[in-house]
Amino acid sequence: MNQLTRSRDSELLTLPTFGSFLRWLRDDRRMSRERLAVSAGVSASYVTHLEWGDRDHPARAVVESLVDCLDRVRALTTTERRHLFDLAGLPITSTPTVDQLRAGISDDALRILDAHRGGVAGYFDARGNILALNNAAQSMLPGLSVGENGLHWLFGSETARQVFVDWDDIARATVSGLRGRIGTFGHADWPEQLLDELGVYPEFCSIWNAGEVTFTSELPPIRLRESDAARPVGLTVQVFDVDVVDYPGWLRAFVGTRRDDPVARMTIM
Structure with missing residues (x-):
């Protein structure tokens, strides 16, 4: 009799968070925390707190600054930008024509x-x-x-x-x-x-x-x-x-x- 078993790999699945996605974007651009922090005008320890989820709701100005820094290394896609703001709990406020x-x-x-x-x-x-x-x-x-x-x-x-x-x-x-x-x-x-x-x-x-x-x-x-x-x-x-x-x-x-x-x-x- 076949029996469904739960894969141990499922225990490794985690929900997306602002911090995890920020780290993925930073690693994908081969940026150190220190480089990102200096460019964004925040401390390296603050970036660490963001990536580890100790700061779940960063201010809009901080997220925009981080996005600008990442963007200068390699442009974020519209999907990546939207996802990062969504995870930060910040709706896109620009009014389209x-x-x-x-x-x-x-x-x-x-x-x-x-x-x-x-x-x-x-x-x-x-x-x-x-x-x-x-x-x-x-x-x-x-x-x-x-x-x-x-x-x-x-x-x-x-x-x-x-x-x-x-x-x-x-x-x-x-x-x-x-x-x-x-x-x-x-x-x-x-x-x-x-x-x-x-x-x-x-x-x-x-x-x-x-x-x-x-x-x-x-x-x-x-x-x-x-x-x-x-x-x-x-x-x-x-x-x-x-x-x-x-x-x-x-x-x-x-x-x-x-x-x-x-x-x-x-x-x-």
Whole structure:
């Protein structure tokens, strides 16, 4: 009778830590602790404490200095840089432009949108900026175009109110979802700017000041009007995060299919 046995090698497996990965990067560049410490402006004993896990949460300035020193010997890949900051518990705080995020979407990822023939699909960022749409989405959501902000379209376009039969429910769920997303970014600069822009819409202000927050990707049941349809069209749409190494948490996608039932669930923002 065969019996599964636990390999003794499994006892050697350890979880990744900031210190172990820092040491791996340093050894891979054949740098001594002293050389790294002098270049980074810290003591060699401090580097030792980091590598042995005695200092689990270094300050951002320290990590950036260590990265710069390692980078000068041999450039870190974007993956290595992201992993080091992740292990330090320091989120990447730089705010990407729409063009930078669009550049992070691969050609294969764009082709996936076209594979959903007859169904809506697209990419958008945490601020609601539209990064890519397939033909069905452009047809069923007129006026919502690549490079524009979906929140401005929802609150500032009369077309959006005509497209969404249940516009009020969609607006409330969208704003509460925005509040939840803003909280995940910590002290970023873009939320205040976005709120200043959206503050011109009285209905947005009213919903925002109600204080409701959600983290779900599911909106209330909605119906979409199409000009050539006798009755509202239902869609079942899923929303999910797409990881871009340089800008974690920024990219999202929606994929939806039509339903015979005129009432369906959909999430866009």
